[in-house]
Amino acid sequence: xxxxxxxxxxxxxxxxxxxxxxxxxxxxxxxxxxxxxxxxxxxxxxxxxxxxxxxxxxxxxxxxxxxxxxxxxxxxxxxxxxxxxxxxxxxxxxxxxxxxxxxxxxxxxxxxxxxxxxxxxxxxxxxxxxxxxxxxxxxxxxxxxxxxxxxxxxxxxxxxxxxxxxxxxxxxxxxxxxxxxxxxxxxxxxxxxxxxxxxxxxxxxxxxxxxxxxxxxxxxxxxxxxxxxxxxxxxxxxxxxxxxxxxxxxxxxxxxxxxxxxxxxxxxxxxxxxxxxxxxxxxxxxxxxxxxxxxxxxxxxxxxxxxxxxxxxxxxxxxxxxxxxxxxxxxxxxxxxxxxxxxxxxxxxxxxxxxxxxxxxxxxxxxxxxxxxxxxxxxxxxxxxxxxxxxxxxxxxxxxxxxxxxxxxxxxxxxxxxxxxxxxxxxxxxxxxxxxxxxxxxxxxxxxxxxxxxxxxxxxxxxxxxxxxxxxxxxxxxxxxxxxxxxxxxxxxxxxxx
Numbered sequence: 001x002x003x004x005x006x007x008x009x010x011x012x013x014x015x016x017x018x019x020x021x022x023x024x025x026x027x028x029x030x031x032x033x034x035x036x037x038x039x040x041x042x043x044x045x046x047x048x049x050x051x052x053x054x055x056x057x058x059x060x061x062x063x064x065x066x067x068x069x070x071x072x073x074x075x076x077x078x079x080x081x082x083x084x085x086x087x088x089x090x091x092x093x094x095x096x097x098x099x100x101x102x103x104x105x106x107x108x109x110x111x112x113x114x115x116x117x118x119x120x121x122x123x124x125x126x127x128x129x130x131x132x133x134x135x136x137x138x139x140x141x142x143x144x145x146x147x148x149x150x151x152x153x154x155x156x157x158x159x160x161x162x163x164x165x166x167x168x169x170x171x172x173x174x175x176x177x178x179x180x181x182x183x184x185x186x187x188x189x190x191x192x193x194x195x196x197x198x199x200x201x202x203x204x205x206x207x208x209x210x211x212x213x214x215x216x217x218x219x220x221x222x223x224x225x226x227x228x229x230x231x232x233x234x235x236x237x238x239x240x241x242x243x244x245x246x247x248x249x250x251x252x253x254x255x256x257x258x259x260x261x262x263x264x265x266x267x268x269x270x271x272x273x274x275x276x277x278x279x280x281x282x283x284x285x286x287x288x289x290x291x292x293x294x295x296x297x298x299x300x301x302x303x304x305x306x307x308x309x310x311x312x313x314x315x316x317x318x319x320x321x322x323x324x325x326x327x328x329x330x331x332x333x334x335x336x337x338x339x340x341x342x343x344x345x346x347x348x349x350x351x352x353x354x355x356x357x358x359x360x361x362x363x364x365x366x367x368x369x370x371x372x373x374x375x376x377x378x379x380x381x382x383x384x385x386x387x388x389x390x391x392x393x394x395x396x397x398x399x400x401x402x403x404x405x406x407x408x409x410x411x412x413x414x415x416x417x418x419x420x421x422x423x424x425x426x427x428x429x430x431x432x433x434x435x436x437x438x439x440x441x442x443x444x445x446x447x448x449x450x451x452x453x454x455x456x457x458x459x460x461x462x463x464x465x466x467x468x469x470x471x472x473x474x475x476x477x478x479x480x481x482x483x484x485x486x487x488x489x490x491x492x493x494x495x496x497x498x
Contacts, residue, residue: 013295014130047216047253051202054087055214057255060186061131063179064206065140065163065247068150069123069286119351128205128248129177130151130257131187132287136179139287141262145175149292153179156212167290170405173262174283175247176290181347188249188377190280191256195219195235203239203275204262205248215240217273217361219258226263226276231363234276235259250277257283282308285366299367299390301340301375304488305357311492315454315479316345317381323347324360326377327481328488342481342488343455347383348376364390380455398466415439415493419450427451427483428458444482451488452481 126143131137138153145151151163161181167176179185193222195201202216217239223232241261259277266272267384289296299322305324313321329336340346347354349363350373367373369392376385416437422429427449433440450458453467468478477492 013121046418047200051216054202054251054253054255056203058188058202058249058251059204059212059214060096061188062204062212062249062405063131063138063155064209064211065129065144065177066152066154067125067127067145067148068152069125069147070149073454081415086223126206126209126244127246128261130204130249131179131185132189134184136181136183136185137166137291138163138177139249139260139283140175140177142170142173142175143262144247145177146170151177151336153396155178166189167294167296169286169290169296172278172286173392174260174278174281174286174290176287177189179370179494188251188255188257190284191252191254191258193252193254193256194281195222195252195258195279199223199258200253201237201239201250201258201385202253203237203241203248203250205241205245205261207240207244208246209263213245220274222279224276230358231282231365232358233279233362234262235279237261237275237277238273238426239272239275242271256280259283266284275396277357297369298365298393299369299371299373300334300393301360301364301388301390302330302335303332303340303346305346306489307356307359309492311477312479312490314493315477316343318345318378322356323354323378324357325490327490328483334388334391338375338386340375340386340388341379343379343452345378346375347378349373357393369393417444419464421460422449428461428464438493442493444491447484449483450480451483454478 004390010388069388119135125144127140129138129140129144132139140498141318145165146168148165151165152160155159160180163177163179166178197219199219200216201219202214204212204214207213219235220238221236222233223235225232226234235250235258237259239250241248241264245261248261250261252258258280260280260283261277263276264271265274265276270299286296303481304327304461306327308321308323310321310323312318312325316325326335326340326342326344328342329340346360349360352363354363367390368392372387372389374385375388377381378384378469404422416434417430417439418432419428420431430439430444430446430448430450450457450464453464456463456467457468459463480491480493482489482491
């Protein structure tokens with residue numbers, strides 16, 4: 001993948017994310033349609049005949065969601081307005097939103113999204129949702145109801161009911177609410193079929209407060225990662241969705257929900273035909289856990305992971321670049337207890353192949369804490385199976401480094417770096433990187449610490465030189481383990497440098 005392609009993909013994710021953030025506490029939330037329950041037949045609706053019959057079946061189970069906030073202003077940034085430029089304020093975001101750091105780091109992106117003034121006390125927001133059981137359980141987005149003090153839903157026939165929040169999951173942006181009506185409600189179900197690119201979808205929701213709105217389109221792509229969380233696996237759809245559609249369903253032609261609309265890509269704030277929906281396969285697992293436990297507990301392996309690139313696969317003598325490369329193993333983690341090591345490449349969890357780090361995170365998260373699972377990995381060119389008893393994902397991380405003496409400096413001109421022993425004695429610190437050098441191209445920065453070279457620990461600059469010399473002129477890639485701050489990663493450099 002070229003650098004320009006990576007940048008373009010990253011910007012796509014960030015822009016989609018930015019819109020979601022700007023709608024999180026404004027008068028309308030971004031929502032997409034969901035399917036109603038009582039699909040009585042599996043007969044496909046011919047698009048040529050229109051979507052009227054399908055809409056009539058599912059709309060009684062789709063609701064508009066109105067949320068009251070006792071103190072919306074407290075959820076805005078404090079002291080950030082002065083440096084926005086042109087009087088622009090930071091998009092209103094919840095305190096725990098992962099997008100806050102992005103807008104702080106890249107303020108230029110704030111100007112590409114519609115800005116809204118800080119909400120007064122007693123703010124109101126709107127979104128969408130859909131009923132999934134006759135006793136009134138309904139699904140919406142976490143960013144719609146996660147900070148709500150009061151929730152009210154309105155059905156397509158105008159009937160209004162109060163609702164309470166049963167549980168939320170910020171990592172997937174899903175929420176479960178219970179409608180307090182004391183009656184039997186129309187409902188829809190999640191699809192059991194995997195959607196395909198090109199399948200028709202119909203969205204029903206509450207865009208801009210205009211409840212009962214129906215739009216149609218197709219599934220444009222699957223497996224989209226928009227940078228909103230560790231479990232991104234969005235469906236991309238081109239049915240028009242806007243602010244207020246958040247939490248609404250996207251139906252297939254059978255009347256089953258295939259996705260929960262959550263975000264859009266939009267430079268202007270309006271629909272441009274690129275929307276993102278949480279797949280039904282993800283939602284079913286999360287909603288079941290929220291209903292049973294009020295929260296989602298996920299299995300935890302305890303590793304830092306990164307993709308296996310062509311260069312790294314060559315340097316580690318891997319047959320292909322599938323799997324997730326272990327860059328670090330967390331202390332007191334299930335992975336450490338099971339004997340998983342830095343440099344291992346995880347290729348399977350249970351009987352399922354692991355394609356990349358994101359795939360590993362999703363597969364591990366499907367297991368409950370305490371579950372024993374076999375992890376297949378490649379170490380030193382050999383495949384082995386390690387049984388792991390998964391733990392519960394901790395609430396935070398701990399990291400600390402001690403710093404001490406003045407380093408002895410050395411240079412590796414071929415790579416474009418100057419090195420010195422790390423202050424804590426673990427590895428060799430990069431103290432300078434030459435612009436345009438091989439090291440800079442590979443993302444090595446001053447302050448990074450080289451821990452291993454070609455599988456060998458290094459403690460002095462001379463150790464790095466010696467390791468590089470072992471592959472000098474061999475035409476192979478040499479793999480270094482780099483620590484940047486609290487994270488670690490592998491970097492592949494061309495052999496013969498030094």
